[in-house]
Amino acid sequence: MLRRARAVVNATATACGTxxxxxxxxxPHTFVPWFRSVAPYIHAYRGKTFVVAIxxxxxxxxxxxxxxxxxAILHAMGIKLVLVHGFRPQVSEQLxxxxxxxxxxxxxxxxxxxxxxxxxxxxxxxRFEIEAAFSQGLPNTPMANATLRVISGNFLTxxxxxxxxxxxxxxSGVVRKVDAVAMxxxxxxxxxxxxxxxxxxxxxxxxxxxxxxxxxSTAIALQADKLMFVTEVPGVRENNxxxxxxxxxxxxxxxxxxxxxxxxxxTQPTDVAFYxxxxxxxxxxxxxxxxxxPFGVDGALLQEVYTHDGIGTMVVDExxxxxxxxxxxxxxxxxxxxxxxxxxxxxxxxxxTEIERDIANYTxxxxxxxxxxxxxxxxxxxxxxAEMAALTVSPQVQGQGDGDRILKRVEQRARGMGxxxxxxxxxxxxxxFVKRGFQPADADWLPEARKRKYNWDRRSQVLVKHFx
Numbered sequence: 476m477l478r479r480a481r482a483v484v485n486a487t488a489t490a491c492g493t494x495x496x497x498x499x500x501x502x503p504h505t506f507v508p509w510f511r512s513v514a515p516y517i518h519a520y521r522g523k524t525f526v527v528a529i530x531x532x533x534x535x536x537x538x539x540x541x542x543x544x545x546x547a548i549l550h551a552m553g554i555k556l557v558l559v560h561g562f563r564p565q566v567s568e569q570l571x572x573x574x575x576x577x578x579x580x581x582x583x584x585x586x587x588x589x590x591x592x593x594x595x596x597x598x599x600x601x602r603f604e605i606e607a608a609f610s611q612g613l614p615n616t617p618m619a620n621a622t623l624r625v626i627s628g629n630f631l632t633x634x635x636x637x638x639x640x641x642x643x644x645x646x647s648g649v650v651r652k653v654d655a656v657a658m659x660x661x662x663x664x665x666x667x668x669x670x671x672x673x674x675x676x677x678x679x680x681x682x683x684x685x686x687x688x689x690x691x692s693t694a695i696a697l698q699a700d701k702l703m704f705v706t707e708v709p710g711v712r713e714n715n716x717x718x719x720x721x722x723x724x725x726x727x728x729x730x731x732x733x734x735x736x737x738x739x740x741x742t743q744p745t746d747v748a749f750y751x752x753x754x755x756x757x758x759x760x761x762x763x764x765x766x767x768x769p770f771g772v773d774g775a776l777l778q779e780v781y782t783h784d785g786i787g788t789m790v791v792d793e794x795x796x797x798x799x800x801x802x803x804x805x806x807x808x809x810x811x812x813x814x815x816x817x818x819x820x821x822x823x824x825x826x827x828t829e830i831e832r833d834i835a836n837y838t839x840x841x842x843x844x845x846x847x848x849x850x851x852x853x854x855x856x857x858x859x860x861a862e863m864a865a866l867t868v869s870p871q872v873q874g875q876g877d878g879d880r881i882l883k884r885v886e887q888r889a890r891g892m893g894x895x896x897x898x899x900x901x902x903x904x905x906x907x908f909v910k911r912g913f914q915p916a917d918a919d920w921l922p923e924a925r926k927r928k929y930n931w932d933r934r935s936q937v938l939v940k941h942f943x
Contacts, residue, residue, distance in 0.1 A: 512871075513781040515808075515845045520780065521553035523700040524662065528690035530744065531561035532707045533770035534601060542705065543608040544617040545776045546667070551621065554780075555662040557693055559670045560605060561686030562597045563744070569593035581639060582742045582749070586646040586683040594683045598671040602627065605669060624666040630654045631689065633674025633682040648674055648682025650689060653696035691753040695760045702757045702765040704750045705776060709769040710788035715747050724784050728758045731790045754790040765790045783842065783871050798880055801837035801849070806830050808846035809837060813867050821903055822865060823933070837865075838884050840877050848877040852885050852897070858922035860896045860939075861889045882911060886942070895942055900935035913938035 529542055550556055566584070570577045570593050578585040586594065609623045632652040636644035651674070661668050670693065672684040687704070694702035711734070714720035726734070732755055734747075741749035754765035768775045768787035779785040801809065809830055816822040830837075833851060840848040850866040863885050868878045889897045898916070899908055909915075916937045918929055929935075 511811075516781045516843075517552050519844045520700070522555070524555045524557070524697055525549065525701045525703060526557045526559065526690055526694040526697065526699045527703045527705065527776070528559040528686050529561065529705040529770065530686065530707055531563045531565050531597075531601070532744070533705055534560065534562075534604070535564045536770065538770045539604060539608055540611075541773060542770070542776070543605070543611075545774060547609070547621045547623055548617050548777060549780065550623060550665075550667065557658065557662060557668045557670065557697070557699070558605070559672070559686055559690040559693065560601055561672060562594065562601055563686075565597035565601060566590065566594050566683075569597050579742075580642045580644075582740070583636065583644060583647055583685065584683065585642065585644050588646070591646040591681065591683060594673070595681070598673055602669065602671055609667065624664075625669050626661045626666045627669045627671070628657070628661075629675060630658050630668070630670065631674040631684070631692075633676060633684060635676075635682060646681065646683055648676075648684055650674060650684060650692035651676075653693050655693075655696040658693070659697060687750065687753045691757050694757050694762045694765070698761050700763050701780075702754065702762050703768060703776065703779070704753070704766065705768050705770045706744065706750055707770065708745055708747075708750065708767065709771070710767045710786075711747060711751060722786075723788055724786075726788060726790045728755065728790060728792045731755050731758075751788075751790070754788075758790050758792050763792065783845070783847070797842075798838070798840045798884055801834050801839045803831065803834055805837070805839055805846060805849075806834060808841075809839065809849050812846055812849060812869060813865055816867055822867065823930075825865065838881055838888070840881055842872070847872045848881050850881045850885050852888050854889070854892055854894060855922040855924060856892070856894070857924075859894055860898060860922060861892070861894050862925060863889075863897050863899050866899070878907070879911070886940075890942060896939055898937060898939040900929075900937055902933065902935050905936050905938065908938045908940075911940070913940045 527546065533539070533542065546556060546558065567577055570590060573589065573593065575589045575593075577590065584590065606625050609625050630653060631650055633648040634651040636647045636649055638644070658668055670689055672686045672689050674682050674684050676682065690702060690704065693699075710722040710724075711726060712718070712720045713723045715738075731751060735751055735755055738748040741747070741752070743749065750767045754767060757765045766779055766785070766787055766789050768779050772778070772786055775786050779787055779789070806827065810827060813822055813825065817824045836851045836853055838850050838852070839846050848868040851864045852861050853864060854861040863882075866878065866881060868881070886897060898921070899913065901908065916939045918926065918937055920937060920939065921929060
């Protein structure tokens, strides 16, 4: 028996050693590039304010622990957080336990005395669970070494919904005012502000609010950088009539408004317009970006914040993509973009000092503050032409037309200089340029100044595009 136990231990140790060796060979090759790719987003969002709202359905589905761990990571990255929780299913469960029917109209709960008691009980229980989740500090979890303080308070003033179309909503209310100064003071201390969908009138009367109204009003009052709904829906689909169509990851505010106008008034959370109307309202009133994310996808919050395409739908006041001439602030981003292509020989290596010197020649395309494409234009006016060099598009966005947009912008710059053509030197992308109107030429065609720098060992193909 002892011999068998030793054999099991030895086999386990061998297996663990094999796994560790395999991880040491594979993991750095995936982790290091990934961590470098998220670094620009870490820098961009440090010190920013996010209002994050999680639907009560997500908590009921057992997603609270992982969700709080992801919030702790955002907090560790320097993001200021306000958390709003919903409690629709929890209130419904309380009402069912008491044998009291629940009533809805116009997409809102009609809150009588019993429903108000149930809402208060549900809110108290959820607040306890959320604060307990933030207090975890188990080793080998994202909460290890995290010191997160949660602050709640009477930050909201409410008023009654009143009587709508002859229906008395009783103790259902809407946000009247948000104490943004007190809330800002709390999050500036490093605390997470926790808001329940409850508000009080100046006379002390309690009102049952909706999570969506609280989150949207708070984001507007704080002029938050992001409003994020973590919900039972995956986002807005490109074809709303097709449940299998892809999620539209980015909606310009104008497009979202047009879509909203064409949709019927929502009556339940799974309706497309239910969360979208709040995203649109927030962006109209100064919130830069609002998001709809699925709680059913593990890590949805992190994916939306720290990856280029995200995972849900983002509504923005204008397209985040910007095609422009480069400035000295872009040198680091250009270097990071072209370095892998220099390493595999696609591009000729360029020193930082060279890019700094020639930065005015570069055109860049950026998305959400991160450079995903670039090209440089070097004019040879004596030969009435110019070279386009270092045309690069990040692998993350290849196939989305960024290369064509950069090429068009470079051509416009060349035409603006009164030049008759542009040319490129390439060893691997001849077909891409030929498909866009470039024609092969002999190296002797090059302007004399460029011919003197031509690398005959590299034997780059010369391709020319003449303007009509």
